[in-house]
Amino acid sequence: MRTYLNIGVVFSLLIFPWWITALITIVAFFIIDRFYEGMFYGILLDALYGTSFGIYGFAYVFTAAFLGVFFIVQIIKTKVMW
Amino acid sequence: MIYLKRSNAAVKKSRSKTIAISILLVFLFGLHFFFPKFYPSIFYPITSLVWKIEKSTVDWFSHMGGIVRSKYSLVEENRRLEMEIQTNKTSLLLLDILKNENLDLKLILGRKSSEKMVLGVILASPPTSPYDTAIIDVGSDDGIVVGDKVFADGDVLIGEIAEVYGNQSKIFFLSTPGKKTMVSFINSKIKTEAIGRGGGNFRANIPAGAGVIAGDIVVSADIDPKNMGIVESVDTDSADSFSSILFRMPINIYSLHFVEIQTSQ
Numbered sequence: 001m002r003t004y005l006n007i008g009v010v011f012s013l014l015i016f017p018w019w020i021t022a023l024i025t026i027v028a029f030f031i032i033d034r035f036y037e038g039m040f041y042g043i044l045l046d047a048l049y050g051t052s053f054g055i056y057g058f059a060y061v062f063t064a065a066f067l068g069v070f071f072i073v074q075i076i077k078t079k080v081m082w
Numbered sequence: 083m084i085y086l087k088r089s090n091a092a093v094k095k096s097r098s099k100t101i102a103i104s105i106l107l108v109f110l111f112g113l114h115f116f117f118p119k120f121y122p123s124i125f126y127p128i129t130s131l132v133w134k135i136e137k138s139t140v141d142w143f144s145h146m147g148g149i150v151r152s153k154y155s156l157v158e159e160n161r162r163l164e165m166e167i168q169t170n171k172t173s174l175l176l177l178d179i180l181k182n183e184n185l186d187l188k189l190i191l192g193r194k195s196s197e198k199m200v201l202g203v204i205l206a207s208p209p210t211s212p213y214d215t216a217i218i219d220v221g222s223d224d225g226i227v228v229g230d231k232v233f234a235d236g237d238v239l240i241g242e243i244a245e246v247y248g249n250q251s252k253i254f255f256l257s258t259p260g261k262k263t264m265v266s267f268i269n270s271k272i273k274t275e276a277i278g279r280g281g282g283n284f285r286a287n288i289p290a291g292a293g294v295i296a297g298d299i300v301v302s303a304d305i306d307p308k309n310m311g312i313v314e315s316v317d318t319d320s321a322d323s324f325s326s327i328l329f330r331m332p333i334n335i336y337s338l339h340f341v342e343i344q345t346s347q
Contacts, residue, residue, distance in 0.1 A: 014132045018212035036103045040110055047114045047121035048129065049211040051244040051252060055280075056260035062212065063111060 002032050009041050013048075021045065025066060029073040042066030119245060126250045130219065133205035188306075199233075199342045200224050205250070208336055214258040214280050216241075218341060221249045231308075231344045234333045239308035240282075243343065251343075255335055256310070257282045264303040265310055267294050267327075273303045276310075282331035284311060287324045300329050 005028040012021040025038045042062040050059050058064075113120050202218035211217070220226055230243040232253050245252040256263050261278040265286060270293040276286040288294060294316055301307035311329040318325040 014129055014206070015136050015210065017209035019209070022212075034100070036107065039107050043107075043111050043114050044121060044125070045212060047118070048125060049206070049215050049217075049252075050213050051215060051254045051258075052118065053244075053254065053258060053261060055213060055258070060115075063114075 002035075005032060005035075006037055009038075013041060013045060018045070018049075022062075022065075026069055026073075029069055030077075034074070035070070039063070039066050039070055119247070122245065122250075122252070123247055126217070126247055130205055130217075130250055133217070134219075137203075137205070197344045197346050200226065200345055202226075202232075202251070202341050202343055204338050204341060207338060208281065214255040214261075214278065214335070215244065216253045216255070216335075216338070216341070218251050218253060218343075219249065220343065221247045221251045223248055225345050226251050226343055227345065230346075233308070233342045233344065234331075234335075234338055234340075236342065237309050238331065238333050239302050239310050240331060240333065240335065240338075240341065253341065255282065257284055257331065257335070263310075265300050266303040266307060267292075267313070268299040268301060270294050270298070276300070276329070282311075282333070282335045284329050286327045286329070288327060290318050290323055290325045292325065294325070294327055 005024065009021060009024050009028065012024050021041070025035075025041055028035045029038055042065060045062040046054075046060050050061070052059055055061055200220055202220040205217045205219055207216035208214060226243055226246050228243055228246055231239060232241040232243065234240045239256065241253045241255040243251050244254045254261070255278070257278040257280055259278055259280045262275050263278070263284075264273060265276045265284075266273045267288070270288075272288050272292050272294065274286045274288050276284040279285055284300075294313060296313050296315055298313040299309065300311040300313060302310050309332065311331050313327055313329045315328045316325050317328070
């Protein structure tokens with residue numbers, strides 16, 4: 001599953017709209033145990049498509065977002081049983 | 083009493099793995115932070131290939147779709163386009179006359195422009211790109227440098243070159259959220275700073291009652307004004323001395339296939 005989701009995110013990152021990539025990554029954060037790769041995909045999104053100006057002057061939107069989501073998901077996973 | 087000591091080897095192993103991965107991620111982020119061109123210079127040659135394959139596949143499908151369209155709809159479309167061409171011809175004639183006159187005046191005033199245009203194919207653009215940016219297939223090998231102006235449909239200023247690589251460049255659209263650009267409103271001659279709102283949209287504030295109305299043309303505020311947008315709406319609050327203008331690019335940045343880059347090299 002981990003491999004399939006990684007392939008999915010990489011392809012989505014290059015071909016699909018960014019929100020699909022974000023969605024797949026968030027799903028992967030929930031499904032996969034400690035999906036560290038997700039944070040690297042955030043860095044990659046910023047590096048491939050971002051500029052030094054970024055959005056409203058912040059250039060690391062996806063790195064920060066995926067890092068935040070990772071920690072939130074980890075907290076949710078410890079609190080909720082499934 | 084004798085207690086069995088709990089083995090925490092697995093916990094230790096998991097913790098050291100987490101620390102190692104965290105260090106690796108910090109290192110990978112550091113690479114991007116200190117060397118912003120590191121990842122693009124490695125990945126662009128590979129990703130360009132994927133983008134080109136995707137583009138040709140999409141083009142092939144849309145071409146096939148065009149072939150199987152009904153004859154009747156094609157005849158209808160042809161008729162509509164012929165009418166549109168007739169209407170545009172008159173406007174184009176006038177535009178050519180004005181362009182030549184503008185060039186002549188600049189020559190007389192010694193403001194001769196020596197720039198040339200380079201055509202670039204868009205490899206990736208919004209919505210694939212989450213930022214208001216696009217990747218094109220021309221780079222430093224074609225004489226592109228950072229800061230070169232980017233146009234669409236010949237005369238619409240849409241952005242600037244942000245980063246240049248061997249055979250690829252990164253464009254940022256002027257509508258990038260938060261980006262400020264000096265613009266001028268053709269009819270009222272007012273110059274102001276427009277702030278990008280993403281997706282080809284801008285917001286600008288001008289004194290209330292300046293005479294800007296929906297449909298006015300917005301151009302770049304420099305010696306060689308270029309078309310930048312069309313006013314969509316003017317919001318005036320009676321309690322405020324300024325009006326808020328919303329305008330958008332006359333082209334759709336989501337459906338762009340080609341751009342022209344004005345380069346001085």
